[in-house]
Amino acid sequence: MSGLMSAEELEARLREVGAERYHSLHPFHKLLHSGALNKGQVQAWALNRFCYQSAIPRKDAALMSRTFDRELRREWLRRITDHDGLGEEEGGIERWLILTDGLGLDRDYVISMQGALPATRFAVEAYVRFVRENTLLEAVASSLTELFAPEIHRQRIAGMLENYDFIDDSVMPYFRRRLKQAPRDVAFALDYVKQNARTPDAQTAVVEALTFKCNVLWSQLDALYFAYVEPGFVPPGAFRPEETHG
């Protein structure tokens, strides 16, 4: 079990992790895409997910700050500009705010993250810290959930447009753009991991990094489910759909 895998075996093992653990399997995800949530629950999802979106450039900058390899930095930079934008290009965080605007959430309230669940913030910051503190190889490997993202984005676009009358095409640019960006990024990261995980220990660390990242995503949906679906215990200070914001 602890022998050296070929690059292909390692990739297969990583895809297995996704098949078992990616958050597309989470009950909250199924509710979201099938139209079973009410508007307040979708708002709660979008404003919590903002914490994750807006942390991505910080974690990618943390990764860049750790490598002496200029080519790796040049490649990785695109992830930051995809989210923060560059010059006239607004970036993915702005596109996410178009979604939260469209859902009727006050933009300053969303950006303040005051209404986010503490568990969301803990999970997101655990991810930033993981990238800052673990090996560079593990940091790269933790991005590999993008292997599984295009499918979830396709489901999201179709499911949300079809099932919610408070969502229309004008708020979906984030997901449409990610359909193009994620495959390009993940091809690089997957290749990097396959090239650089050349010992059994390194391969184990890579698989564990992806598992960790799946947990980061999964636990955010656990927290949403617990607070906003069942049993519906909203923690003190967190967003309450029945209140107006803005």
Add this chain to the structure above:
Amino acid sequence: MSGLMSAEELEARLREVGAERYHSLHPFHKLLHSGALNKGQVQAWALNRFCYQSAIPRKDAALMSRTFDRELRREWLRRITDHDGLGEEEGGIERWLILTDGLGLDRDYVISMQGALPATRFAVEAYVRFVRENTLLEAVASSLTELFAPEIHRQRIAGMLENYDFIDDSVMPYFRRRLKQAPRDVAFALDYVKQNARTPDAQTAVVEALTFKCNVLWSQLDALYFAYVEPGFVPPGAFRPEETHG
């Protein structure tokens, strides 16, 4: 002495730090620009300075990884692309390698940093660590040596072209580009510091951050002087001009 300064007083105090401590005052700098060094000494300077140049994107990424402020990240990103390049644009590190190429140094040897002085590496990594670990305000303030850089770059272009027959215009693009980039960057950083250092303690921290950064630059020239000018004790393993590399 520990009262709150106005923004203008703070700026004046910062400019005083530069007037007292910027490495343009260092004896090695004067030798370099006046044509008093031989080619081996200029090679030693260029290959040691590469360590600093190539660390800049890491320290700027470290700063970006620490801020939740998207506008600050978007602004700061340009410093990374100035050094690492973006797409077709080669960036300042590549321009620095054109200089070391022109000085007859093997590019792989320069990039490996194997010939750099340990004191250079320590100073440079102290800077990266400072930005990673101190307050965001101090991290921004530590960039303010750029207030004093255009003058040194102008002296360098004129002095080096005039005084060394082994240096011609083809290797100077790094300095020419920095003449344009540094003033633009520093205007933002200076404004940020003036806006955000609003207590006596914060202002003291800002002045100390700039002092620290001046020390980072100064100590690199001390190490060069000691190893390659007087007394000329090259540490074990460090670059020796009389040896050929590449």
